[in-house]
Amino acid sequence: MKKRAFIITACVLIILAVGAILLKGGDGGLQQGGDWNRQSFFTAKVIEAHEEYLILEVFDTGNSNFSEGAKVEVSTDVEAAAGCPEFVADECAKVLMASNKGDNPPGRLEALSIYKTDETGKVIAD
Structure with missing residues (x-):
């Protein structure tokens, strides 16, 4: 037994x-x-605008791991059907990413979409 x-x-x-x-x-x-199932976002001021990428300074961390004032480089080759709007320095952008990156990500970030916003983070029409 x-x-x-x-x-x-x-x-x-x-x-x-x-x-x-x-x-x-x-x-x-x-x-x-890469935690592909989670989307994160942040809002930032455009420091430099180039054809292939933007250099941004985060002012609203959203649900990302970035700290306020962090500088990030984001590719303008986005997955959104509408593409990425054209930006100039001092405009604001909201970036939606497929996963949450650390405060000092290596290299250029790939975004799902990038939107123009006002200073409060409200998306504006292009």
Whole structure:
């Protein structure tokens, strides 16, 4: 009887362990893939506007990990169907990204969309 109870307990533990590994494996893949399921945004002032990228200074961190005053470089090659509006220095932009980057991201950020905004962060028509 003790042997049978031991075997049942061992089987249950193995099933639980396999289930935990499968659940953790699915979650770990999402995290390793860049947290693609989460969208983050911030609003910033345009410091420099180039054809292929913008240099921005964050003034509203939104739900991003950027700190106020952080300078970021964002590609103007966005995924939005409308594309990226043309910017000049001192205009404001709201940037929507597929994942949350740290305060000092390496290289140029890729955005889902970039919108022109006023100083309060309200999107304005282009």
